[in-house]
Amino acid sequence: ARGIGRRIDTQVPILDARLKDGTRVNATIPPISLDGSTLTLRKFRKDPMSVVDLINYGTLNYEVAAFMWLATDGVGVRPANTLVAGGTASGKTTTLNILSSFIPNTERIISIEDTAELSLPLKHWIRFEVRPPSMEGTGEIDMNELVKNSLRMRPDRILVGEIRGAEGYTMFAAMNTGHSGCMGTVHSNSARETLVRLANPPINVPSIMLTSLNFILMQNRIHDRRKGMIRRITELAEVVPNDEGRIELQNLYEWDPLKDALVRTNANSAYLQLLQKYTGLDKKALQQELDEREAVLRQLVKAGTNKLDAVCETTQNYIIKKRTRL
Numbered sequence: 001a002r003g004i005g006r007r008i009d010t011q012v013p014i015l016d017a018r019l020k021d022g023t024r025v026n027a028t029i030p031p032i033s034l035d036g037s038t039l040t041l042r043k044f045r046k047d048p049m050s051v052v053d054l055i056n057y058g059t060l061n062y063e064v065a066a067f068m069w070l071a072t073d074g075v076g077v078r079p080a081n082t083l084v085a086g087g088t089a090s091g092k093t094t095t096l097n098i099l100s101s102f103i104p105n106t107e108r109i110i111s112i113e114d115t116a117e118l119s120l121p122l123k124h125w126i127r128f129e130v131r132p133p134s135m136e137g138t139g140e141i142d143m144n145e146l147v148k149n150s151l152r153m154r155p156d157r158i159l160v161g162e163i164r165g166a167e168g169y170t171m172f173a174a175m176n177t178g179h180s181g182c183m184g185t186v187h188s189n190s191a192r193e194t195l196v197r198l199a200n201p202p203i204n205v206p207s208i209m210l211t212s213l214n215f216i217l218m219q220n221r222i223h224d225r226r227k228g229m230i231r232r233i234t235e236l237a238e239v240v241p242n243d244e245g246r247i248e249l250q251n252l253y254e255w256d257p258l259k260d261a262l263v264r265t266n267a268n269s270a271y272l273q274l275l276q277k278y279t280g281l282d283k284k285a286l287q288q289e290l291d292e293r294e295a296v297l298r299q300l301v302k303a304g305t306n307k308l309d310a311v312c313e314t315t316q317n318y319i320i321k322k323r324t325r326l
Contacts, residue, residue, distance in 0.1 A: 006132065018115045018129075048119045051098050051297065052306040059091070059219075060233045061262050062301075064253055066294035067236070069315065071215060071271060072102040072181070075289070076323055078278040079103075079181030080214035080271055083163070085188040090221045091231045092185040093117050093161065099183060099217075101312045103157055104319055107181075110150040112143055113161030121309045126153070143167035151179075160184035168203035175212040191216040191237035191249055211241040214271050216249075224260070233262060240270045293318070 008015040008027055015027040024042040051065050060068075071080040082099065084092045097118050103109060108124045116129045128150065131141040144166040150158055151174055158179060160171050163186045175182050188194040194216050198205045218235040234255040240248045250267040272286055281289070296318055300311055 016115070022116070024115055044117065048097055048308045049094050050101070050306050050308040050311040052300050052311055054095070054098060055297065055301055056306070057231070058260065059095075059231050062294045062297050063264065064233060064236060064262055065297055066290050068099055068217070069102045069293050070290055072099050073104060073319060074181060075275060075279050075281070076104065076319070078275060081175050081180060081182045081212055082215045082217060083183070083194060083213065084185045084217045084219060085191065085194045086219035087187065087189060087221060090219045092219055095217065095219055096159065096183060096185050100159055101308060102315055103181070105316050107156035108154065109157045109159065110153060110155040111159040111161065112146040112150060112167070114143060117161065118159065121312045144170055147171055155179070156181065158182045162186065163198075163203060165202045168198060169205050172205045172209045172212060176209050191218050191235055191251070195239075195247060195249070207247060208245060210239065210247055211245070213239045215239070238267070238269060238271060
């Protein structure tokens, strides 16, 4: 604990921290740990996973991957505000990292995390991590303070590693004042429960502000009798304000457990209609854009290209060429 400037003793019997190599460590000691001290280490892959890995593992399919790529990039005009929701160890942060790799390399990205886990191969990425109190109990800098500070740095994108409290309100306040393309994760069991959690203590986002959220990508850790433990995107829900200003949810994709597949629903995406307005592209042109991105992903999978750096280079080059043509 002293090696990383932290404290663990009978007064503070819990340690949750990050080692210099990025490993997360959790330690407990008596009196709260009744049967003796405990130590839990979470090591991370040296090579971060890419969208190709998620497709190969069946976490999502080509169609949803292409859709979220388009939503994250926003055709360079209107990127979507997205939350990745799910339970503990469902893979939320991994998916957030992969979605964030679709952000154009020219944009300034600021990430705020309780414990740094994100790993992006992008140039203009600034990382912030909360600072716990010192051994004397002073000097704490929490998530909310970091989110507030990030707004003074003229970011193009704000990424919040895990929304738990007041930082959620601050993030949504930013989204409601023109900061599009914000992303984060939240613990939840369903898209609808996500909205309930956001609107209630300790996050307390007013319902009128929740209308700035576009998508909730629901990810779950599921026990399959044949495959064992699997991770799946189980719903891609779109947040749609109605004429009265209230929030409605519509699922664009739902996971079919019998087929182990994401299935498109009959719902029309309000976000794609919004993109038509901002880009001047009609429905047919946007569908062609989705088809082209899906073809790029298929080529990457076919070529066995799954390193995040290489995948990111391909998707970034696609964006550059597309904008050059436009």
